[in-house]
Amino acid sequence: MGNLFDFQFFLSTFPELAKVIPVTLKITFVAMLASLAAGLVVALVRIYKIPGLKQIAAIYVSFARGTPMLVQIYLSYYGLPLAVEYLRDKYGWALDVSQIPAIVFIYFAFTFNVAAYLSETIRGAILAIDKGQMEAALSVGMSSLKGMQRIVLPQALAVALPSFGNTVIALVKDTSLAFMISVVEMMGEAKILGARGLRFFEVYVAVAIVYWAICFLIERLVALAEKRVRRFEGLAAVKPS
Amino acid sequence: MIKLTEIWKAFHQNQVLKGINLEVRKGEVVVLLGPSGSGKSTLLRCINYLERADRGLIRIGDLEVDAAAVHKAQIAALRRKTTMVFQDYNLFRNKTAIENVMEGLIVVKKLPTKEARDRSALCLEKVGLGNRIHYYPSQLSGGQQQRVGIARAMAMDPEVILFDEPTSSLDPEVVGGVLDVMKGLARDGMTMIVVTHEMAFAQEVANHVAFMDGGVIVEEGTPRQVFEQTRQDRTRVFLQRVRREATVSDEASVQGPSS
Numbered sequence: 072m073g074n075l076f077d078f079q080f081f082l083s084t085f086p087e088l089a090k091v092i093p094v095t096l097k098i099t100f101v102a103m104l105a106s107l108a109a110g111l112v113v114a115l116v117r118i119y120k121i122p123g124l125k126q127i128a129a130i131y132v133s134f135a136r137g138t139p140m141l142v143q144i145y146l147s148y149y150g151l152p153l154a155v156e157y158l159r160d161k162y163g164w165a166l167d168v169s170q171i172p173a174i175v176f177i178y179f180a181f182t183f184n185v186a187a188y189l190s191e192t193i194r195g196a197i198l199a200i201d202k203g204q205m206e207a208a209l210s211v212g213m214s215s216l217k218g219m220q221r222i223v224l225p226q227a228l229a230v231a232l233p234s235f236g237n238t239v240i241a242l243v244k245d246t247s248l249a250f251m252i253s254v255v256e257m258m259g260e261a262k263i264l265g266a267r268g269l270r271f272f273e274v275y276v277a278v279a280i281v282y283w284a285i286c287f288l289i290e291r292l293v294a295l296a297e298k299r300v301r302r303f304e305g306l307a308a309v310k311p312s
Numbered sequence: 313m314i315k316l317t318e319i320w321k322a323f324h325q326n327q328v329l330k331g332i333n334l335e336v337r338k339g340e341v342v343v344l345l346g347p348s349g350s351g352k353s354t355l356l357r358c359i360n361y362l363e364r365a366d367r368g369l370i371r372i373g374d375l376e377v378d379a380a381a382v383h384k385a386q387i388a389a390l391r392r393k394t395t396m397v398f399q400d401y402n403l404f405r406n407k408t409a410i411e412n413v414m415e416g417l418i419v420v421k422k423l424p425t426k427e428a429r430d431r432s433a434l435c436l437e438k439v440g441l442g443n444r445i446h447y448y449p450s451q452l453s454g455g456q457q458q459r460v461g462i463a464r465a466m467a468m469d470p471e472v473i474l475f476d477e478p479t480s481s482l483d484p485e486v487v488g489g490v491l492d493v494m495k496g497l498a499r500d501g502m503t504m505i506v507v508t509h510e511m512a513f514a515q516e517v518a519n520h521v522a523f524m525d526g527g528v529i530v531e532e533g534t535p536r537q538v539f540e541q542t543r544q545d546r547t548r549v550f551l552q553r554v555r556r557e558a559t560v561s562d563e564a565s566v567q568g569p570s571s
Contacts, residue, residue: 203402206362210396211416211468214388221419225406303406303448 081273084264088274088281094256095285098174098246102181103239109182110189117194128190135187140180140245147180148173148252177249185242192238196231197223229300236293240286247282257281313337314472314503319358319368319379321351328354329365330527336472336520339501343514343535346524347550352507355524356474359505360394361387373471392420395465399477401457403449409436409460410445413467421468435463439493455486462493466502473497475506484561509554515539523547 116128135143152168159166200223208218250259261278265271314336321329328351336342344352357363358379359370365379372393377386395416404412413432417423423431436445439459449457458478465473475494479487491513498504498517508514514521515535522532523544531544542548 201402203398203400204404207396207398207402207404207464208415209362209391210360210394210398211464212388212392212395212420213416217419221415222404222406229406303408304450 077268077270077273080268080270081277084261084268084274084277085281087264088257088260088278091255091257091260092281092285094174094254095243095246098177098181098249098254098256099239099243101178102185102242105178105182106185106189106238109186110193113186113190114193114197117190118197132187132190135184136191140184141248141251143184144177144180144248144251147176147183151176151179173252173254174249176252177246177254181242181245184245185238188238189235192231192234193227196227196234199230200226225300229297229304232293232297232300236290236297239289239293243285243289244282313371313373314359314505315369315371316355316359317369317371319355319370320366321354321358321363322366328527329358332368332524332527332529334522334529334532336503336505338471338503340519341498341504341506341517342520342522343518344505344507344522344524345509345514345538345550350524351527352524353476356396356476356505356507359472359474360391360396362396392468393471394474395468395470396474396476397458397461397465397478399480401449401454401461401481403457403460403464405449408446408448409441409452409463412449412460413464416464416468432463432467435467436460438466438496439463440489453486454482455489458482458490459493462490462497466497472503472505475504475508477507477509479508479510511539511551511554511558523550525550 113128113132116124152171155166155168155171158164159168204222204226205215205218208222209215213221246256247258249256250262253259255263257278261274265274268274314334316332316334319329319332320327332351332355334342334355344355346352354363358365358368359372361382364382368379370377370379370390372390375386375389375393377390403409404415407415410429410432413435414425414428417428417431418425421428433442433445436442439462441456441459441463444452444456444460447456449460452460458481462473462478478494479490482490487510491510494504494506494513495517506513506518518535520532521535521538522529523538523546524530525546531538531542531547538547539551542551
């Protein structure tokens with residue numbers, strides 16, 4: 072099988088790929104965190120039907136979900152510098168656009184994309200919480216902000232968590248597109264290794280395994296988190312806190 | 313003292329409240345009766361602004377709110393003077409029994425955690441749930457949940473507790489326990505406005521009964537006046553129907569266990 076599948080080479084790619092796992096995780100983590108914040112804002116704008124903003128939010132969600140991730144990466148990579156340059160000239164910032172690392176455009180593009188999906192998840196989760204929960208919060212004198220923060224959102228989180236898990240997994244896999252604007256994450260590294268050793272299949276098998284392992288771990292983590300977040304729904308006896 | 317003056321409320325084209333006037337003195341228990349759709353729940357929800365009245369004056373103690381020119385701070389102030397017990401309990405599902413009671417004390421009254429905890433434990437003790445304080449709502453029966461709801465409402469030490477059909481979702485066998493808790497509250501001098509179909513409770517506990525139909529108060533007075541010296545036909549028809557239903561459900565619950 073020596074010629075068909077170079078096992079030696081296959082194994083040698085793992086340490087190299089492992090070195091760039093942090094890049095993949097970093098993109099995932101930053102984009103996910105920023106998307107949660109942005110997605111929550113968009114969801115609230117749509118739930119409270121804030122005039123003016125709600126139309127913008129609706130168009131944004133439709134556009135972000137209706138165009139390919141790859142196109143959004145290119146738009147971010149080529150469009151954002153133009154926008155920054157425009158603002159720089161207008162406000163006289165001392166800023167060299169070419170000094171912005173490419174990964175920043177990746178953060179932006181992924182946040183732009185994922186926040187749209189998350190906003191829909193969050194919106195659905197909040198709307199799934201019985202109206203009486205907020206009314207009860209108001210009835211003891213809480214503000215609607217406090218009621219949202221302390222009563223509705225924690226329950227909505229429990230509803231949304233499985234969907235969040237799916238989104239993170241999709242995001243991990245989508246980070247493989249970052250190499251299109253020469254951010255060297257795992258897929259980029261795999262291509263480089265393949266070209267260097269003139270062995271592509273081996274390295275793609277290796278990278279597939281690494282992606283799978285990461286996603287598997289995330290699945291487990293989400294399942295654990297779900298158990299924790301949903302504990303109030305359980306019927307098991309509760310330990311006094 | 314609570315005074316409602318000329319409360320009007322419409323949902324779209326549907327005029328639900330047509331100029332309601334109601335006065336409740338301190339320590340009084342007022343029962344609102346009426347067929348479904350008569351506007352009694354809406355009236356109750358207008359008092360703490362879960363519904364916005366279109367017009368009218370709402371006075372609670374020294375606070376008077378004109379519905380036509382209300383602002384946020386007044387709504388907040390109204391809600392701090394009132395609490396509500398809901399038909400479907402509406403306990404905070406993500407919080408244990410004691411956390412449900414503590415929530416308002418900590419967030420609204422800004423009590424230190426320990427004080428809030430002690431006071432909440434006391435309230436739960438009072439409603440007979442001293443041994444359930446760390447249970448989540450999903451682990452409690454309907455009757456227990458409603459008693460937590462009452463503990464949550466009384467812990468805030470409001471000027472009035474609004475009860476919105478507190479026993480309508482409960483199994484017949486646990487209704488008595490919840491009513492007993494309410495009777496205890498009444499004895500302690502809590503001002504209460506209660507929307508209910510429990511005639512016996514109204515007869516025994518209420519100082520004042522108001523019968524609503526079609527968005528107006530048709531008849532009001534002491535329980536004796538309304539139940540025994542009924543003046544209006546609409547009231548009479550309603551009372552007859554409710555009594556008949558009560559008899560039927562009593563018979564059903566007597567026959568229940570044997571079948």
